[in-house]
Amino acid sequence: MASIDHVALPSPRVSDDMSPEERRDISWQNDDPGQESIPLRSRSPSGGAFNRPLVSQKKAPNIGELRKHTLGLWLISLYAVIAVLSWSITCVLCYQPVGIPTYFDQVGNYSRSQYDTSDGWRKVATIGNSVIAAVSIPITSAICAKAAAVYCQRISTAKAPPLTLRQMLVLADQGWSDSGVIWDVFRPSTSRRTRSPLLIFASVLVAIAFLIPVLQGALVSTVNINILSTEDREFTPVVIGQQITPGILAGTYNSSVMDNIISATINGRLSDKQPYLWSTSESGLNVNSLGANLNSSLSFNNLSKELFTSTVPIGTDTGVFRNLALRLNVSVSCTSVAQSDFPSSCPGANPLSQTFSNINDSNPTPFDDIANPRYRARICAPGNTVASPWQFTSDRQDVYEELWLDFQRTGQGPGAGIFGFEDGGHNYTQHCFGNSTLGYFELPSYWNGHIAGELFDKVPLNGPNLSYHNGDPSQLTAGSPLGIASPGVAGPFLTAIVAVFGPNTFFDTVASNSNYTDADQLACMQLRYPFTGLSFSNGYIAGVPPWNQSDPSLNCPSHDPSDDPVPPLLGALLGWLPNFGDPAKATAALTLATYAASNAILNVGPGLQDFLLLACAGSGLQKPTMSVATMVVITLLLAAQLAGLAFLAFYASRHPSWTESLDAWAMLRIGAEIGSDVPAVSALKAQRATILDEQKGWVGDAGVERREGQVEWRELVLGGRERVRGRAMYRIIRD
Numbered sequence: 001m002a003s004i005d006h007v008a009l010p011s012p013r014v015s016d017d018m019s020p021e022e023r024r025d026i027s028w029q030n031d032d033p034g035q036e037s038i039p040l041r042s043r044s045p046s047g048g049a050f051n052r053p054l055v056s057q058k059k060a061p062n063i064g065e066l067r068k069h070t071l072g073l074w075l076i077s078l079y080a081v082i083a084v085l086s087w088s089i090t091c092v093l094c095y096q097p098v099g100i101p102t103y104f105d106q107v108g109n110y111s112r113s114q115y116d117t118s119d120g121w122r123k124v125a126t127i128g129n130s131v132i133a134a135v136s137i138p139i140t141s142a143i144c145a146k147a148a149a150v151y152c153q154r155i156s157t158a159k160a161p162p163l164t165l166r167q168m169l170v171l172a173d174q175g176w177s178d179s180g181v182i183w184d185v186f187r188p189s190t191s192r193r194t195r196s197p198l199l200i201f202a203s204v205l206v207a208i209a210f211l212i213p214v215l216q217g218a219l220v221s222t223v224n225i226n227i228l229s230t231e232d233r234e235f236t237p238v239v240i241g242q243q244i245t246p247g248i249l250a251g252t253y254n255s256s257v258m259d260n261i262i263s264a265t266i267n268g269r270l271s272d273k274q275p276y277l278w279s280t281s282e283s284g285l286n287v288n289s290l291g292a293n294l295n296s297s298l299s300f301n302n303l304s305k306e307l308f309t310s311t312v313p314i315g316t317d318t319g320v321f322r323n324l325a326l327r328l329n330v331s332v333s334c335t336s337v338a339q340s341d342f343p344s345s346c347p348g349a350n351p352l353s354q355t356f357s358n359i360n361d362s363n364p365t366p367f368d369d370i371a372n373p374r375y376r377a378r379i380c381a382p383g384n385t386v387a388s389p390w391q392f393t394s395d396r397q398d399v400y401e402e403l404w405l406d407f408q409r410t411g412q413g414p415g416a417g418i419f420g421f422e423d424g425g426h427n428y429t430q431h432c433f434g435n436s437t438l439g440y441f442e443l444p445s446y447w448n449g450h451i452a453g454e455l456f457d458k459v460p461l462n463g464p465n466l467s468y469h470n471g472d473p474s475q476l477t478a479g480s481p482l483g484i485a486s487p488g489v490a491g492p493f494l495t496a497i498v499a500v501f502g503p504n505t506f507f508d509t510v511a512s513n514s515n516y517t518d519a520d521q522l523a524c525m526q527l528r529y530p531f532t533g534l535s536f537s538n539g540y541i542a543g544v545p546p547w548n549q550s551d552p553s554l555n556c557p558s559h560d561p562s563d564d565p566v567p568p569l570l571g572a573l574l575g576w577l578p579n580f581g582d583p584a585k586a587t588a589a590l591t592l593a594t595y596a597a598s599n600a601i602l603n604v605g606p607g608l609q610d611f612l613l614l615a616c617a618g619s620g621l622q623k624p625t626m627s628v629a630t631m632v633v634i635t636l637l638l639a640a641q642l643a644g645l646a647f648l649a650f651y652a653s654r655h656p657s658w659t660e661s662l663d664a665w666a667m668l669r670i671g672a673e674i675g676s677d678v679p680a681v682s683a684l685k686a687q688r689a690t691i692l693d694e695q696k697g698w699v700g701d702a703g704v705e706r707r708e709g710q711v712e713w714r715e716l717v718l719g720g721r722e723r724v725r726g727r728a729m730y731r732i733i734r735d
Contacts, residue, residue, distance in 0.1 A: 072649035086128025108233025133213035168697035172662035247479030264596035320618030386487035434493020
């Protein structure tokens with residue numbers, strides 16, 4: 001049995017049941033048994049038939065079975081393997097290396113060679129996606145062409161394809177890749193004479209084949225990341241500090257922080273760099289250069305920023321390690337209230353309660369006695385000033401503390417009774433609040449874009465794609481090996497109040513030495529004003545009135561100034577206290593003190609010796625990245641394309657066909673079939689050839705059977721009335 005590639009399209013044999021019109025219209029092939037292949041006939045201009053052999057006539061006609069063409073199945077199989085494998089590897093690599101469960105390994109369980117193997121798969125996927133991008137449209141068009149050859153022949157006895165010769169020609173021209181044809185098919189005003197279901201289906205597949213590489217190129221990118229390999233873990237970590245926990249804070253003694261805070265309120269300036277002061281948008285700088293971090297530290301020149309204090313210097317970057325660190329967020333606000341609101345007794349287990357006054361109910365002095373001015377300053381900070389408020393937990397903790405501050409002083413003229421002070425612009429009662437929040441945040445690293453993370457309400461549990469190098473709950477909640485300190489350190493705001501108004505402070509010293517003696521000269525000379533950083537000479541906060549230093553350098557005489565109506569220490573205090581009468585100035589001053597307290601609380605004591613904070617630059621690795629939406633869309637498009645091509649390839653291979661594709665040789669025989677109805681060689685456009693719309697556009701069985709010796713064979717014709725038979729013998733022409 002001869003294998004075939006193409007089948008000639010002779011006209012059917014004349015039979016007795018044909019009408020005269022059918023007999024006249026048919027062009028017969030020459031039945032000469034000596035011809036080598038089938039001679040095709042055309043009709044003469046007068047309608048009569050004449051013989052025009054296209055090949056020599058030496059041998060009997062060749063006959064054979066039609067062949068099924070399976071090349072489309074091989075093409076789609078190879079294409080699908082490369083496309084699916086390349087895209088699957090790309091998607092997997094977006095989330096984890098091949099053979100490694102995560103990029104976020106914080107232990108260093110995998111060697112550099114394992115990551116290199118994964119990178120090799122990335123290169124394979126890149127090459128595969130590039131190959132698919134190059135061959136996607138050609139492969140799609142080739143499979144559609146093979147399906148068109150079967151589509152344009154009759155495969156059913158019951159129903160003929162609704163196809164004209166024009167539609168057949170468009171499929172032969174692979175119109176699914178022609179923008180002009182597509183526009184003619186889909187534009188609203190077109191007659192759509194070229195439209196066919198296969199053309200529309202193939203056009204959609206070509207559009208998808210074009211769209212997938214475009215989306216991959218535009219939305220899938222490659223980024224450089226740093227990973228922790230076994231080699232990095234063993235040779236490159238840098239120690240940046242020890243772990244500080246709420247349990248460590250509970251074991252900090254009050255005395256270890258107070259001197260630092262008092263010194264900070266006296267010596268600090270607004271422009272001083274604060275190495276442990278962060279803003280929420282602060283990024284890490286250099287994991288190996290603390291100096292670089294300190295040079296870019298923040299200051300208090302702009303308190304409008306959202307600032308917090310941490311246990312590590314600003315800008316600390318941990319590289320490929322993900323580390324958690326404690327932070328303290330503080331906020332202070334002050335409001336002027338009525339004097340009657342001041343608490344009659346200061347509540348709390350161990351509050352700070354101070355009264356400094358020369359008022360004597362039993363021995364009042366005249367209001368006009370300038371040698372004996374009347375004054376009273378009262379301090380009330382409720383709560384417990386010698387106990388830590390922090391619990392042994394890694395969860396967020398909030399502490400709310402408050403301060404009442406009342407200052408009254410007589411004027412120079414007559415006034416009311418002992419407690420009826422005249423307001424000479426200095427009298428006030430302030431109610432201040434300090435809110436402090438303690439918790440963990442993620443330090444800047446490669447994994448969070450080198451940006452300090454938000455404060456966690458609850459520290460996330462370690463998982464495959466989110467784990468912390470120091471994320472062990474026992475490490476985050478460990479206590480001080482010395483236990484709970486007594487006296488301990490209160491919250492930042494209450495600690496700051498004690499540092500400003502408590503023992504060994506400017507206020508306490510003056511209140512204890514209001515009657516100046518020679519013995520107090522040393523104390524006078526050693527005193528320095530808190531909050532000089534808010535004065536004109538050191539710059540001041542925008543929108544906040546400058547701190548008034550009425551006597552910035554105390555004049556401390558060597559003798560008893562008994563003739564001075566206002567001794568130096570008393571005058572210094574009476575000139576300092578009125579600054580708190582402005583809520584904005586009081587808020588600024590206490591904010592500075594609270595930040596100083598936060599820094600001292602977090603950074604004066606040693607951390608856990610067994611838990612170190614480490615940084616490591618890691619090793620570079622490339623990985624693809626895309627959004628979830630991109631992954632879903634491209635995956636669906638690829639699945640739709642492969643399903644459509646597989647359907648067409650199976651359709652093309654399931655039915656035997658007279659030609660593998662509607663190529664030039666096949667269309668030459670179609671042209672010979674319709675003979676003189678085809679216009680002569682000229683500039684006539686196909687749109688004007690009405691024969692293309694009138695002529696049937698499919699190939700079918702002629703419906704007659706002929707015999708050549710012992711062999712029965714059939715013929716194919718354009719517009720055949722019967723289906724093409726799979727096992728029948730047909731007259732053929734070899735390529």
